[in-house]
Amino acid sequence: MPRIVIVHPEAVSAERWRIDLGRLLPDHVVETWSLGSPPADYAVAWNPPADFFDQQPALKVLFSAGAGVDALLQHPRLPAGLPIARIEDAGMGDQMVEYCLHEILRIQRRFDDYQALQQAGEWRELPVARRSELPVGVFGLGVLGLQVARALAAFGYPVSGYSRSPAAHESIRCFSGDGLREFLGGCQVLVLLAPLTAQTRGFFNAERLSWLPRGASLINVARGPLVVDDDLIAALDTGHLAGATLDVFAREPLPADHPFWRHPRVRMTPHVSALTLADLSARQVASRIRALERGEPPGGLVDREQGY
């Protein structure tokens, strides 16, 4: 029987994967990895230890247990030719839409200002924008970015999107390449949903943040290192940016002494904007293994050069 090995730093998650995949693929051996595990045909991996690959010479495909593969691609002993597939969506798109829509409604309807007025005991009506007056930009139009962009457009916000290669999507004003400055200049809210690659690391530095209009807000639900922390803090301190909602950070958990924790213009959540739903993820991996065994391409394969 083909063997599937699960390697995951959290025992509960590893066990969940083992049980779910075991049920979905009863004609496979599914086991969690430990030192000396026999060579497997497939691996489901999240942050595998340094020596993992040395003991797995027979792997046909490596399944990332999440959507982001930046950490996996930097693994020092990742075999050069090993195909990698990543989780696509698995319930994450719906959650991203919820998270972003909540934040954008909060900005539009000024709920934070109203909360401050309540705390001050002050009864006062504030001028508020209509949806049509709050243009939103989505940086990265992959599976998740596109789903968020479409949902926001359907809800009535004017939506632009920026992608590496030119794209065209109904109801989204699409930018790429040289259009970055024009794209950013039109964003009252900027949502980051791009993968972390050599190109996107440190992308939002002081100069590019300055291309956003004064009073804009940033929502980062992608990867922390897309943004230069110090440059973001400077833009918030001068008031060029009105606020930032951060779900991801260069180091997670965010170190206790990082200024984001206490910055009055930063709202943060601990990388929970979209959790991979275990049952949907297991079903996706199982159906891809079935496809492979029928001789079909498995879907979700990563292009290592592009980095996602």
Place this chain on the structure above:
Amino acid sequence: MPRIVIVHPEAVSAERWRIDLGRLLPDHVVETWSLGSPPADYAVAWNPPADFFDQQPALKVLFSAGAGVDALLQHPRLPAGLPIARIEDAGMGDQMVEYCLHEILRIQRRFDDYQALQQAGEWRELPVARRSELPVGVFGLGVLGLQVARALAAFGYPVSGYSRSPAAHESIRCFSGDGLREFLGGCQVLVLLAPLTAQTRGFFNAERLSWLPRGASLINVARGPLVVDDDLIAALDTGHLAGATLDVFAREPLPADHPFWRHPRVRMTPHVSALTLADLSARQVASRIRALERGEPPGGLVDREQGY
């Protein structure tokens, strides 16, 4: 030329109505009311003074400048036979959807708990419900209630609705009459969107609030007196209700010593969930006056016995 009089306690609003209607109905005299104004054919009124109607014997229709007519119907000298029309929607439905969706997403995704964790400097993931696990009830299925209920159902929440008379709406589980207890028992979030009438005043007292499941949340965007303040505070204090979002109050502005201001489980806004959009309202009144003058019914007429 037919005369239209505007009577509104806020001078800016009165002037706005006068200008907008003057532009839309150039073949009418439009003026703001003052003592001794000549008798008019139509009035647009918000909280008219006690003696207003004594000097207006020729009124054919009274247009309420807002959606709620409870204050107008209690005017001591309102002529018995005078038809009253009220603003319907005029952009308010969209705003109600925004307000309610924001609050429900906040509850579902536990953004308040995450804000508290940030303040405590604590990095911790919390269990979160999916949309399908958060049943929402809408009390009152008029124009606004129905629009909110439909939007929430389209977004993926299981939605029930309660109305005075039996109703049937696709994708909404409809209750009426005796079904109240069953309706409330199934609401994890209850949105109040019913008019204030003799029947709804004080409706949500200790007993009916106790019919909500433990841990439910209340959103009142209708009228303050639908809820008995002390009973709501008691239900919040025991933890039977997890929270309340209140946009409306028995007395507005809410008196400075009212416990809602500082209650840790109350979020409040100063009656801003849906502002009548001036341009849309003026267009609605103008088109109703045109209909009247063509001999057609104007729409939006209030049934005084029902109270809305």
